[in-house]
Amino acid sequence: MSNMNTNHETSQGTHADEAWSALVDGEAAEHEVDALLVAFGAEHEMRARWHRYQVIGDVLRGSAPAVTAVPAGDFLATLRSRLEAERPDWQPTPAAVARPQTAVVPLQADLVARPSANDAVFRWKMVAGFASLAAVMAVSWGVIGSLAPTGTGSQLARSESVAPVPVAEVVATPTPPPLVVVSTGQGPVIRDPQLEALMAEHRQHAGMSALQMPAGFLRNATFDAPSR
Amino acid sequence: MPPEDNFAPQAPDSDVMLVQRTLAGDQRAFEMLVVRYQRRVERLIGRMVRDTDLVEDIAQETFIRAYRALAQFRGDAQFYTWLYRIAVNTAKKQLLELKRDPLVYQSQMKTGDDDETSGPERELNSGVADTETPEAVLASKEIAQAVNAAMEALPEELRNAITLREIEGLSYEEIAQALDCPIGTVRSRIFRAREAISGRIKPLLERQTGKRW
Numbered sequence: 001m002s003n004m005n006t007n008h009e010t011s012q013g014t015h016a017d018e019a020w021s022a023l024v025d026g027e028a029a030e031h032e033v034d035a036l037l038v039a040f041g042a043e044h045e046m047r048a049r050w051h052r053y054q055v056i057g058d059v060l061r062g063s064a065p066a067v068t069a070v071p072a073g074d075f076l077a078t079l080r081s082r083l084e085a086e087r088p089d090w091q092p093t094p095a096a097v098a099r100p101q102t103a104v105v106p107l108q109a110d111l112v113a114r115p116s117a118n119d120a121v122f123r124w125k126m127v128a129g130f131a132s133l134a135a136v137m138a139v140s141w142g143v144i145g146s147l148a149p150t151g152t153g154s155q156l157a158r159s160e161s162v163a164p165v166p167v168a169e170v171v172a173t174p175t176p177p178p179l180v181v182v183s184t185g186q187g188p189v190i191r192d193p194q195l196e197a198l199m200a201e202h203r204q205h206a207g208m209s210a211l212q213m214p215a216g217f218l219r220n221a222t223f224d225a226p227s228r
Numbered sequence: 229m230p231p232e233d234n235f236a237p238q239a240p241d242s243d244v245m246l247v248q249r250t251l252a253g254d255q256r257a258f259e260m261l262v263v264r265y266q267r268r269v270e271r272l273i274g275r276m277v278r279d280t281d282l283v284e285d286i287a288q289e290t291f292i293r294a295y296r297a298l299a300q301f302r303g304d305a306q307f308y309t310w311l312y313r314i315a316v317n318t319a320k321k322q323l324l325e326l327k328r329d330p331l332v333y334q335s336q337m338k339t340g341d342d343d344e345t346s347g348p349e350r351e352l353n354s355g356v357a358d359t360e361t362p363e364a365v366l367a368s369k370e371i372a373q374a375v376n377a378a379m380e381a382l383p384e385e386l387r388n389a390i391t392l393r394e395i396e397g398l399s400y401e402e403i404a405q406a407l408d409c410p411i412g413t414v415r416s417r418i419f420r421a422r423e424a425i426s427g428r429i430k431p432l433l434e435r436q437t438g439k440r441w
Contacts, residue, residue: 021419025393026241027400033245041256047263047441052426052433054264059375060394064267066371067364067433069280070287073441075266076259079288083255083295090299092253 020046024053047073243307250298258298262291265308269315274360276319286322290315367436371429378425389414390421 019032028036039046051072058064243264249257266287273286294314301310360368379387385407392398392406400418404411 017423018415018419021422022400022415023242023245024422025400025418026243026245027415028242028245033249037249037254037256037260040260044441048430048433049426050260051263051441052430053422055267055371055429055433056375056422056425057394058267059372060379060390064271065360065364065368066267066375066429067367067436068267068270069361069364070266070270070284071436072263072266075284075287076262076441079262079291080255080259082288082292083258086292086295088296088298090251092251 020049020053024050024057047076244303247298247301247303247307250295258295261307265311266291268308269311271360272312272315273319276316277323280361282322286319287315289322290318293318364436367432371432371436374428374432375425378428382421382424386417386421386424389417390425393418 016032016035019028019036022028023033023036036046040050055066059066243261246257246261250261269290270283270287273283273290277283277286290311294311297314301307379390382390388407389403392403393400398406400411400414403414403418407414
């Protein structure tokens with residue numbers, strides 16, 4: 001078991017060490033770079049390793065001497081203090097540093113104001129919203145207008161303050177059922193099915209007289225047929 | 229010494245990645261770039277300026293200017309090409325300021341070596357700059373010999389892998405195809421080769437550069 005743990009730790013350590021070599025070649029994964037930067041800042045040996053890897057490549061390619069007059073560690077230490085005093089224009093705010101970005105920030109293009117990409121979508125959403133509201137109002141207008149009787153003591157409030165529908169109606173008002181004329185001993189009687197349905201639902205309001213007695217005569221509207 | 233036309237560039241993706249991290253607010257990423265290019269920049273400036281202290285000052289100023297202008301690096305050229313221009317311009321500017329004092333200028337100016345059109349490619353086989361101290365020259369030769377000896381001592385598969393990467397400039401994927409092995413194996417072999425060479429030059433470097441980081 002201890003050997004397995006040692007082997008696991010060794011393989012983890014080797015994998016982390018390999019990341020240094022991979023970063024030299026631009027082949028390190030993003031999450032590996034995160035860990036490497038932390039180690040570079042914290043550990044002397046990691047900075048020395050990075051330096052050795054650079055020297056190996058430069059010597060193999062003949063692109064730079066292995067050693068210059070100024071030791072690399074001294075050079076970096078001097079530069080570091082100057083870098084910390086710098087405040088370049090591109091330097092992100094502390095909030096932006098907390099959210100590391102992976103894309104290179106373009107220099108000038110960002111400074112040009114551009115319209116939002118979803119402006120058109122937002123406008124259509126506003127239009128759709130108004131259309132929905134208008135449809136609801138139209139339906140309400142139609143329902144209330146068809147249910148409320150004209151000229152009688154209806155207890156139902158009738159909204160007459162609703163603004164005209166600015167947009168074409170989305171929902172068509174239903175066709176009211178035809179009136180039925182019934183011949184009775186008292187003459188022809190016009191029966192309105194919608195009115196009857198409403199009065200059946202609201203019996204306490206429809207046809208109740210001051211005597212609190214059902215007034216059946218109010219259920220029937222009468223008229224005198226024109227004489228011929 | 230590799231031929232001049234066999235210039236294998238540093239991995240550009242690595243530089244771009246470090247630039248991106250710097251622009252995101254991580255100064256350590258820029259320090260990695262400094263460690264990578266300090267010696268090349270100093271050698272470049274050393275071709276134009278005699279005084280070692282002045283070479284170091286100009287090299288420091290070069291990296292500071294690069295840091296300030298980092299957002300202007302768009303990755304369409306190699307990072308060192310961009311840094312090269314900054315180093316040349318910084319050295320020229322410094323020399324112009326020194327021109328006010330003819331005696332100082334004459335003592336600092338080197339003739340015939342400030343051809344800015346030569347570009348970074350001409351740095352190969354440029355020889356030893358006068359600004360490098362004898363100790364540094366000797367140490368560089370000693371380290372170079374140790375690197376070559378370590379390369380010869382490597383197992384063939386490790387030597388092939390690191391040669392294809394460092395000298396030929398192939399990517400891991402290309403090396404995997406060339407050697408007919410998985411990319412993970414390429415990554416491991418190159419790492420092991422570097423570690424083997426690193427072990428040989430570590431004491432030599434510590435003797436020269438010290439342990440201060």
